[in-house]
Amino acid sequence: MGDLTALDQDEAAFWRPLIRVATVLPRALEDQFLPETGLTVSDYGVLVALSEAPDHLLRISALAATTALSLSRISRVVDDLTRRGLVEKRRCPEDGRAANAVLTDAGLAKLKAAYPSHLSRVRASVFAHLSTEDIRTAGPVLARLAAALDAAPPSDDC
Template identity: 40%
Template sequence: MNGPRWLDEQEQSAWLAFLTTAALLNRRLDQQLERDSGLSHLQYEILVRLSAAPDHELRMSELAGALLDSKSKLTYQIDRLEQAGLVRRRSCPSDMRAVYAVLTEAGQRTLERAAPGHVAAVREMFLDPLTPEQLTAIAEGLGEVGSRLRGER
């Protein structure tokens, strides 16, 4: 009879370190962005993805997939960003079911104001404490986990 593969001490330590660090990092980045720009971390990521997209727009379903979030949660965030004038929606003339999120000029300006503080916070909280070797190990290890979760392996 095969039972569960319990975590050994090293695995448990790694798992708990990951959970704790991810929660603390997300909380602190949310606080920094809210304080400096009035954005949540998710809203900032939405603006970043739209800014990087061709014509600064993405189909809502594509944006939800890229953010690994539910369509309903994305819709709520887009509603809030739209009310703030940072994003607008547009429909697709060839597919009435398709809705696009489009970054506005005000959204681009907000992103440009928020980015320096956000990057400084990411450096201070995540990158600076690590050696180049540790960064490589994290990138490779989490890259493998991400590939498996996406079904690429």
């Protein structure tokens, strides 16, 4: 079961604020972002991922991996964006059981309109509180943590 030793003082001083940021920051961004743009942070992440993909198209499973959303969550987000005309779902020609998500012109326009607001919120909520050195130091640490999480075996949630 691993090491059951309590966190030491330095570990606790790192862990507790990390959990706080991971919990509070997305909620704070969403509380401001949704009323301003009509997009949730998940919607925005999907639109960004599709805008960066070749031909603005990704298989739904790849989109889930790219956005770190579960397959069930990504399906709900894509279905909602499809109803709003921001994304289209298309059958995957290589695998008729799979579907692709494609960014529409309206979705790209919505993303471009939301970008300044999102950037402003991120700067105000995060970068305004950090020095250039903080960012340079923390960036690789967070990237290493993210890579370790990405490499972890997927959970069996249904």
